Structure formats: C-alpha cells, structure tokens
Amino acid sequence: MLRSLLTDILNPLVWNLPGNAAAKFYRFSFTEYSSVLDLTLAARLTPSNDRASQYLRHLQDELKHTHIFLNRCNKLRKERGRKPRSAPDADYENLFERLGEEQFLAFVHLGEKRGCMQFTSYARYFSKKGDTQTSSIFTTVLADETQHMAYTHDLLVELCGSRQKAKIALLKAQAWEARRSWMRNGKALTSKLFFVIVLSVYPLLLPYKLLQIARPAAQKESGWSSL
Numbered sequence: 001m002l003r004s005l006l007t008d009i010l011n012p013l014v015w016n017l018p019g020n021a022a023a024k025f026y027r028f029s030f031t032e033y034s035s036v037l038d039l040t041l042a043a044r045l046t047p048s049n050d051r052a053s054q055y056l057r058h059l060q061d062e063l064k065h066t067h068i069f070l071n072r073c074n075k076l077r078k079e080r081g082r083k084p085r086s087a088p089d090a091d092y093e094n095l096f097e098r099l100g101e102e103q104f105l106a107f108v109h110l111g112e113k114r115g116c117m118q119f120t121s122y123a124r125y126f127s128k129k130g131d132t133q134t135s136s137i138f139t140t141v142l143a144d145e146t147q148h149m150a151y152t153h154d155l156l157v158e159l160c161g162s163r164q165k166a167k168i169a170l171l172k173a174q175a176w177e178a179r180r181s182w183m184r185n186g187k188a189l190t191s192k193l194f195f196v197i198v199l200s201v202y203p204l205l206l207p208y209k210l211l212q213i214a215r216p217a218a219q220k221e222s223g224w225s226s227l
C-alpha cells in the first residue's frame, strides 16, 4: 500500500527526467529477460512435468515482455536521436538451485505481485496523461503478470501442502529478499564511499607525489646522481 502510494507520487518525476523513460524501459527489459533465464532452469530442474510446462508458458510471456519493453526503449531513444540498444545481456542467479522449488516459487510470486502493483500505477499515470500508447503497454503486460501472480501462488500452496505453510514460505522469501537488497546496497555504498575517500585523500597526497617527481632532477643538479 505504502509502496504503491510512493510509486504514484514519484511517477511525474521518474517519467519526466530527460532520457529516464528509455532507461527505465531498458531496465524492465533486462529484468524480464533475467526471469526468462531463471524460469528456463526451473523448467529443466523441476521433477514435475506439469510444473515444467507451466514454467515454459510463463517464460514465453516474459520473453514477449522483454521485447515489448526493449522496443519501447528504442522508440524513445530514436525520438531523442539516440542509437537503439541491443537485447539485454542479462544474467541469472540460479535461484531454483540455490533456494529450492518452494522458495523459488515464493520469490517469483513476490516479484510478480510487485510488478502488478508497479504496472497498475504506471498504466493509470499514462492513461491520465492521455498517453494511451504507453498506458496500453503496461495494461497488456499487466494482464500476463496478474495471471503469473495467481498461478505461482496456487503452485506454492500445492507444494507447501497448505495456505498457512505457503504464507510462511512467502515470509521467508521476503526476509531473503530484504537481506539480499541490504547486501547489494551495502556493496554499492562501500564502493561509493571508497571513491569519496580516494577523492578527498588525493589532494593531501599530491604535494608528496610532486616532491617525488621533482627529486631526481634536484639530485642531478646537486651531483648526487650515480651516473
């Protein structure tokens, strides 16, 4: 609820920064393609043929979304006189193997739910603006994501054996996601901090470096050179 409200509030800023809309569509395309890769592995590794076929159907939708978002990104780039971007070179996190099928499904379900919330907000924003083309992109994708959200929940309940156990699996997945975000943000912050420290220390070290450079010339003039 809070996240949805925040997305609504930030929409005018996020979508109107020059070049940001194209970049955002590219990031969506990247995320969709990461899902394709993870679902491909899931379809290969699940012991159930029925679930494998559901993962395959799901990944076909995500592949379609990858292209929808990439096309939108490149259309916006063209309008700004920019070259088109190629298909995203996404990677995957081996989530099925790392988490096991229950947690994988819980993780995918949470992602789909978040996607539904975001795309609903974006579709509403562009519809209000009168940009029916962009709005319909999100509405189209949203129809698939809603179905993904529903079937992943059904499969999760089936695998866990009850709704209560599925709820616990979702809570565990939320905790795992939070820890992963914290680690990622921590890493990003550390590298930024390192950059700031280097920048601030560099002027202090500069006189010492200049002295080092100047010293051989001074030594030569004073006859200290061994040559």
Ligand SMILES: [Fe+2]
Binding pocket: 032, 061, 062, 065, 141, 145
């Ligand atoms: Fe998608």
Ligand SMILES: [Fe+2]
Binding pocket: 062, 112, 115, 144, 145, 148
């Ligand atoms: Fe999806």
